[in-house]
Amino acid sequence: MEKLIGADWRDLIGTAEAAFLLAFPSLFSIINPIGGALIFYGVTKDFSPTDKEKVAALVGVYSLLIMFGALWAGAYVLRFFGVSIDALRIAGGTVVALSGWRLLTSADTHPDRRGHERAEERGGDGDPMQLAFFPLTLPFTTGPGTIAVAITVGAERQSTDAGFIGFFLGASLAAVANAVIIWIFYRSADRLTTFIGPTAQAVIVRLTAFLLMCIGVQILVTALGDLVAEWRVG
Secondary structure: OHHHHHHHHHHHHHHHHHHHHHHHHHHHHHHOHHHHHHHHHHHHOOOOHHHHHHHHHHHHHHHHHHHHHHHHOHHHHHHHOOOOHHHHHHHHHHHHHHHHHHHHHOOOOOHHHHHHHHHHHOOHHHOOOHHHHHHHHHHHHOOHHHHHHHHHHHOOOOOOHHHHHHHHHHHHHHHHHHHHHHHHHHHOHHHHHHHHHHHHHHHHHHHHHHHHHHHHHHHHHHHHHHHHHHHHHO
């Protein structure tokens, strides 16, 4: 009995570890907290330090809720509306790639300023907390790409009880870790931008945009490749 319990625990831990290693880098690469911190700085640079910390904390919480919702309910919602995972990956990859392309080819060397201007147009300066969810969390931090990736990762969960629990623990821990990283980077956005300087900011934003476009293309290519493979088998 003890050997059986030990084997079950080892399987559970192994599944959780594999799920974490799958979910954490996938979510981290698409969220890109460094690039997001630059956008956060541009939107909140006129806020008081206290408001900035509150907004950063709210963005972290909202991002976690979006990742949890996409990880554990996204596949069921898609199934209800008759949308396949492949269709989601194609749509999400296209949106991410186009977002990266627009950011990469923009004439403005500081895209974070555009976010600040858009926030002002929405009249959010009266209450900084109104900006925490939209646009700072959605779509700037955990946008369509993050949702698509999270749903895709969640769809990989195993059907067995032990496998499901292990996958749930590992993927949930990955989402929590990413939310904490978002909070840390965003609350330190002022120090980060001061440390790297304006020239490095422009370079990082461009590299971030290119990486974002590459991630979107990779999601799109992978989804199309899986569809072609399914058609050949069928």
